[in-house]
Amino acid sequence: MIEKTLKTTDGKILVRIPTVLNELTLGQMMAMQEKHYLDDLDAISILSGVPKEELNSVRNFEDFLVFGNYVMALSNQIKYLYDSDLIPSRITFTIGQKKVVVNVIRNLSVEPAGAFLAARDIIADEINEHISLYGEEDWREHFQPSLKACCSVLAHYFFCRVTGKRYDEYEAEDFCEEVKKLRVTEALPIARHFFTSYPNLLKQKIAFSQQFRLYWRKKQVSRRLKNSSI
Known part of the structure; x- marks a missing residue:
């Protein structure tokens, strides 16, 4: 300083x-x-x-x-x-007067399902927005997620283990205020790891509910066709 x-x-x-x-x-x-x-x-x-x-x-x-x-x-x-691969093995949060040390687990899927889905959507939206602006060719070489998206992913990722609470999407978003207090040399490499580890999120996968609705519509169309042929 x-x-x-x-x-x-x-x-x-x-x-x-x-x-x-x-x-x-x-x-x-x-x-x-x-x-x-x-x-x-x-x-x-x-x-x-x-x-x-x-x-x-x-x-x-x-x-x-x-x-x-x-x-x-x-x-x-x-x-x-943004190019740093030096990911810390643990992170210290200061919540009020209390220090909370948590290990950094690199696999988002080990977190609660809600946290994984929220982080997955943030990552997918950020990648898709980049590609819509600059094209799909060699996108990985030029892609840099916004800091806001990085902060949001980390908030969902760390919320449960830092607070000890059950996952809540809105409270996890509010947890961004705690994530902002992290040193950028700690936070950004972790967030970058998640963004670069999920290239399959280039295009959003169809959710289970959407698949079910598509299946149900096909069944309804099939029934109408059968009835009309009688």
Whole structure:
């Protein structure tokens, strides 16, 4: 971390930002990705947690220059994080004042069925959206899931084992707020593993209920044809 006290028009503020990826959270990275236009103060605000309104009151803009090189360095490191295969064997969550350590199991199918189905749909939608925009040819080489999708997959994946609760889709989505607190160097490689391990989700499989409805319709059509021929 690098920190500096800056003079403002009505006092002083302490600004502290990460200098290496290991200090950056998934939530901070998501906030930067979701900004349509990210200027210098936006980046410093997200990385430091200091509201942009307060940064706007700093007397001398040159005071921010000390942070510029670190912001650039972080942005360059982030590019290569998607290619990292270094998956942690365990993750520590801090829920309130309690630390919860959970092992990372790489097979989504070992989780509750509801969690697997939710994660499967998120992965499939993300892959299909990429292909609809850029085409199917060599899609694996260029595919990078959105951080929002990564966060959502991890929320469904970790929810039960971290909280000890029965799986609930809505509570799992709310658990994204806890996932955002993870270091991006931990969270992104795990999420990337799931996205790259399920290429068969390129096209959604027909659900059991859909198969049953198709079968039932065929039976009804067959009956009508038989009745009409009598």
